[in-house]
Amino acid sequence: MYSIDSMYESMADGVVESLKQKKPSRWAVAAAIWLGRQQILSASEFWYQTANKMLIELAGPDGEALRGQLTKAEDALFDGFADAWPSIPDSLKTYIDQWSPPAAEVDIEALRVEAVVKIDRAAEAYRMQFITPGFGQIMAYQQKLDEARAKVAFAGVPDADIPHIVAEAEADGMTKAEKAQQIVDTFTGWQHISAGVEAKRMAAKKAIAAAETAQAITAAAEVNWSAE
Numbered sequence: 001m002y003s004i005d006s007m008y009e010s011m012a013d014g015v016v017e018s019l020k021q022k023k024p025s026r027w028a029v030a031a032a033i034w035l036g037r038q039q040i041l042s043a044s045e046f047w048y049q050t051a052n053k054m055l056i057e058l059a060g061p062d063g064e065a066l067r068g069q070l071t072k073a074e075d076a077l078f079d080g081f082a083d084a085w086p087s088i089p090d091s092l093k094t095y096i097d098q099w100s101p102p103a104a105e106v107d108i109e110a111l112r113v114e115a116v117v118k119i120d121r122a123a124e125a126y127r128m129q130f131i132t133p134g135f136g137q138i139m140a141y142q143q144k145l146d147e148a149r150a151k152v153a154f155a156g157v158p159d160a161d162i163p164h165i166v167a168e169a170e171a172d173g174m175t176k177a178e179k180a181q182q183i184v185d186t187f188t189g190w191q192h193i194s195a196g197v198e199a200k201r202m203a204a205k206k207a208i209a210a211a212e213t214a215q216a217i218t219a220a221a222e223v224n225w226s227a228e
Contacts, residue, residue, distance in 0.1 A: 008040045012035060012096065015028050016092075019054075019085065019086070024055075024058045025058070026058070028050075029051050029054045029058060029063075029066050032047045032050045033051045033066075033069075033074070035047040036048040041091075041095060042091070043089055043092045046086055046089055048077055048078065049081050050086055052078040052081045055067060108217070111218075112208055112211070115208045115221035116205055119201055119204045119205060123197050123201040123223075123225065126197055126225040126226070144164040145183060145187050147164050148182075148187075151180035152184055155177060165179050165183070200225060204220055204223050208220045208221060
């Protein structure tokens with residue numbers, strides 16, 4: 001970390017960051033010119049090149065005001081620079097890099113395992129938006145589906161064989177045939193949703209297995225479950 005008492009280090013860091021992002025600003029130009037004038041870190045030409053390129057990009061009164069503050073020698077120097085963004089000198093890059101501690105090494109395989117678990121949990125959470133969790137509830141769903149299919153296939157099926165359909169039809173003010181068809185249609189829609197979720201789940205796991213970087217693994221674990 002650069003020293004709080006060293007103003008030029010924080011200025012240099014800010015100018016370099018603006019350069020990396022290619023985001024010129026009045027502050028960055030002024031700071032780059034100051035750094036150049038003070039020959040900070042023995043990189044005057046780089047600071048001036050950076051200031052020149054940012055001035056080219058900085059349209060409007062801010063750019064004009066800053067250009068008006070250049071010395072004649074700086075004007076002549078700027079006229080000789082190319083319009084491209086300058087490269088950071090190796091010596092300066094090495095010096096700046098030491099201000100930030102090295103990133104902790106990522107355990108790729110552990111991250112891969114976590115990503116797979118995340119995918120499974122997210123898929124299940126999305127499915128639960130459409131069904132009620134619980135083994136007993138799943139059994140009830142299956143029983144109702146069996147009864148609904150029986151009623152759709154044979155309208156004269158005895159009420160004793162379709163108790164769930166009879167009870168729900170009465171509760172919802174529907175005929176038994178209507179309720180049976182509703183349940184069958186709902187299941188058909190659910191099959192489409194479930195198949196889509198499963199396809200995305202498996203594709204995400206495949207991408208995670210093939211990913212070679214932490215960023216790629218993290219990206220593969222981000223799935224839009226609701227998109228078609």
